[in-house]
Amino acid sequence: MVDTQTQYQRIKQDIDKAVLEVMESSAFINGKPVHDFAANLADYIGVKHAIPCANGTDALQIAMMALELQPGDEVITPSFTYIATTEVIALLKLTPVFVEVDAKSFCMDPEKLETAITARTKAIVPVHLYGQAANMEKIMEIARQHKLYVIEDNAQAIGCNYVFSDGSKTKTGSIAQIGTTSFYPSKNLGAFGDGGAIFTNDDELARKLKMITNHGQSKQYYHDIVGCNSRLDSMQAAILDIKLKYLDEYIKARRKAADHYDSKFLDHPKLRIPHRAEFCEHVFHQYTLIIEGDAAYRDGLKQYLADNKIPAMIYYPVPGHKQGMFNSFNSSHVDLPVTNWLTERVISLPMHTELDKEQIDFIASKVLDYLNK
Numbered sequence: 001m002v003d004t005q006t007q008y009q010r011i012k013q014d015i016d017k018a019v020l021e022v023m024e025s026s027a028f029i030n031g032k033p034v035h036d037f038a039a040n041l042a043d044y045i046g047v048k049h050a051i052p053c054a055n056g057t058d059a060l061q062i063a064m065m066a067l068e069l070q071p072g073d074e075v076i077t078p079s080f081t082y083i084a085t086t087e088v089i090a091l092l093k094l095t096p097v098f099v100e101v102d103a104k105s106f107c108m109d110p111e112k113l114e115t116a117i118t119a120r121t122k123a124i125v126p127v128h129l130y131g132q133a134a135n136m137e138k139i140m141e142i143a144r145q146h147k148l149y150v151i152e153d154n155a156q157a158i159g160c161n162y163v164f165s166d167g168s169k170t171k172t173g174s175i176a177q178i179g180t181t182s183f184y185p186s187k188n189l190g191a192f193g194d195g196g197a198i199f200t201n202d203d204e205l206a207r208k209l210k211m212i213t214n215h216g217q218s219k220q221y222y223h224d225i226v227g228c229n230s231r232l233d234s235m236q237a238a239i240l241d242i243k244l245k246y247l248d249e250y251i252k253a254r255r256k257a258a259d260h261y262d263s264k265f266l267d268h269p270k271l272r273i274p275h276r277a278e279f280c281e282h283v284f285h286q287y288t289l290i291i292e293g294d295a296a297y298r299d300g301l302k303q304y305l306a307d308n309k310i311p312a313m314i315y316y317p318v319p320g321h322k323q324g325m326f327n328s329f330n331s332s333h334v335d336l337p338v339t340n341w342l343t344e345r346v347i348s349l350p351m352h353t354e355l356d357k358e359q360i361d362f363i364a365s366k367v368l369d370y371l372n373k
């Protein structure tokens, strides 16, 4: 699905040098690369504060802790997302309220969001799924009306430009009170291990977020609030700081690959190519098709591709509201027809920075062979 090996080979000299420098400095935790990367990342996203942490799941958890959400508070989130988004809600004893996604963009449907708000709702967590933004302009407007916090789960869309209706642009992750991201190796900005970050423009929130990532510590051995141990180590920060310089180039390569896939699949009656919402510039963390038919037909395609040595993935085969971990919330009965429909029809094809035309031609030809059988 990804080719991080070839991507590494292209920048090997710089990466190896940076890693060696960290080893020679022995400043493995909280070293200079962590501070340099945090500053460069904040600049790139266009926020006052970027707070590195251990992974994207922690980033979400720490965001909810900093907002002082209390047990029983309701947090509205899509069910059609990676489990990390919803898991941390339950982990903090908050109540996940699963909301429907838009059938075209796969992201939170703002109209359905309105109807999910109750007196207990405290926060909304939209997810910029597969590299495309949720409709943040509408979501923020609803949140303002109801005085709710918004945390953007930007794990899959780092570098995505959001375009407001007045034409102004900003990066996803910088729009809400807090944005979070993941540097899991296959992400658009991937570390050589785990990593994550939290974004905010609010100085007080930033101070709290920083403290929570480091045992609630205001100064060494003084722990004012409950926190956790969630630090990005110096080695990952040094690697990410180099890769950050290439992020726009990586996004360009992904968009080019997506364009080429699109050209192969355009107007085919048995599939739908990824929708490109007018309010953002898709960064194609995934290239995800909808296959017309049922789950068995879609799964048949996955098997046919595997037989031809082409990987493909179903993100995600079981939506959040049907996961066993949420049984106590009775969420399996929630009526989410679009989410259920998508779960049975989506399939993601290989998508990364190193894909060339021949590879895409081959993959597309096998997809079409199956559909045209």
Ligand SMILES: Cc1ncc(COP(=O)(O)O)c(C=O)c1O
Pocket: 055, 056, 057, 058, 081, 082, 084, 085, 127, 153, 155, 156, 181, 182, 183, 184, 194, 195, 196
């Ligand atoms: C949408 C989404 N949220 C959160 C996460 C969690 O990130 P991590 O794996 O770094 O904990 C991921 C990725 O894995 C993700 O795709």
